[in-house]
Amino acid sequence: MKKRKLIQSTVAHFQKLFHSEPEALFLSPGRINIIGEHVDYNDGFVLPAAINKYFCFAISKTNSNECTLIAKDLNEAYKFDLEEELKPVDKMWVNYILGVIQQLKERGCKIRGLQIVFSSTIPIGAGLSSSAALECGIAYAFNDLFELGLSKETIALIGQKSEHTFVGVICGIMDQFASVFGQKNKVIKLDCTTLQYDYHPASFKNYSLLLLDSNVKHTHLTSGYNTRREEVEYGLTLIKAYFPKVHSFRDCTLEMVEQLKETLGDIIYRRCLFVVKEIQRVQDAVEALEASDFNQLGQLMFQTHQGLSKEYEVSCDELDFLVESVQNVPTVLGARMMGGGFGGCSINLVQKGTENELIASITEHYRDTFGIELKAYKIKITEGSHRYYDKIAK
Structure with a gap:
């Protein structure tokens, strides 16, 4: 599915469920890693890049503290109140999102309820970091909509900690970093110890x-x-x-x-x-x-x-x-x-x-x-x- 078709189908699903246009749209990409596997948590260097496979989020604010999450591809929904204590639930996809929101709450971020419909072209279980794209897309959207002032690095770290705390996978930082910091036709050389990074050309010519x-x-x-x-x-x-x-x-x-x-x-x-x-x-x-x-x-x-x-x-x-x-x-x-x-x-x-x-x-x-x-x-x-x-x- 092409990007435009993904966006159109996500928006259409939002309109169908909430009878209104979404206030904002966000895209969060999966990633590849050219080389440097399993060294992100070993103080090594990695060489990832964001790719043109995405999560698309259609989102509107509400006038309450209630959040409604709609996973279009799974045909599943989940509702919760931001004022309630957030704990992992039996729906794994929900935990990726709850973990992010819990990190925002712990940082004292002022957030309100949202209506969120999301869909994805990132294959699940293919090693393209669909989980990081989901986490970082949610964190990016909250940061944008509520003007939280979080840096890209902070968004990546929030995604990583969400996976640690609500999913139980002690992942490194590479996936989230690539999803947030990606640039067109560039790979990122990332120092996973200091989070220092630079970009290198990835125009593969022929x-x-x-x-x-x-x-x-x-x-x-x-x-x-x-x-x-x-x-x-x-x-x-x-x-x-x-x-x-x-x-x-x-x-x-x-x-x-x-x-x-x-x-x-x-x-x-x-x-x-x-x-x-x-x-x-x-x-x-x-x-x-x-x-x-x-x-x-x-x-x-x-x-x-x-x-x-x-x-x-x-x-x-x-x-x-x-x-x-x-x-x-x-x-x-x-x-x-x-x-x-x-x-x-x-x-x-x-x-x-x-x-x-x-x-x-x-x-x-x-x-x-x-x-x-x-x-x-x-x-x-x-x-x-x-x-x-x-x-x-x-």
Whole structure:
């Protein structure tokens, strides 16, 4: 679904339910990460970008403290009073929103009730951070409508804390940051420790980005994610004990990790090895982008997937198949799994004009192997969360 059609359908649903025009429209994008996976919570650098898949919010203020949330795609609704104590509920999508509003309340922000209808073109469970887009879109909308004066950084942090407190996933900051700070045809090199960032060119010239959605999501995503965090935190504690000058993984070298291989044990060793190498790969990817060296960027992507699959062990058979299937295809420069893992998408850097042929070939082989229909998304890099002011075509 194109952006304009998404907006039109969201507005139409608002009109149908509330018999009025929405006061404002907001778009909040999903994100990709070119490289730098699972290092956002390991004091590393990441290289995300916002993409042209969105949550659209049609919103009007009310004269009360009652909020009405309408999830158009789910055909579900939820009402609550801002004056009441907010607690997690059994509808997960509601918790992402309640968590954000709770953060605003704790900050003493003066807010009132809203009528909100939202819909999305971000595939759920594909590793494109639909949750961050939802959180940040809600926070951005409240900030805009009630003139709260929150910075973009604060909006991103509110989204992250919402996920920590009301959803129970101790996520890093990358997803929310990319959703808020995205710029057209730019990737963000983000220091996840200091939140310092800069932009780098992402005009891929004769190449384009293609996402291949495995259409699977294995159940151990959340448990696996939290386990990996525990493993690398334990590994860093051991490394610090032997190398007191080390404060974070960015201070670690491969030599340090290799020296402690027996002390760390096989699993922790491989987790730490991946993190140290991935932090360096982000630096190398920035240099490749600045030099328009897309062959080098592609090789780094393949290396990252190998690390995610064998060292960090967050891939799965389906994702490994998707990446291995394109490794020897001349029109594909690089590919890797993207996101938390155990399902979701692979991101592919491919020659422009060859996408449809590649999709057809991989889809057939994937169906034959797993009995699953593959989904494909041609994406572009776009701006972050924003208020939409253009007139809607009727």
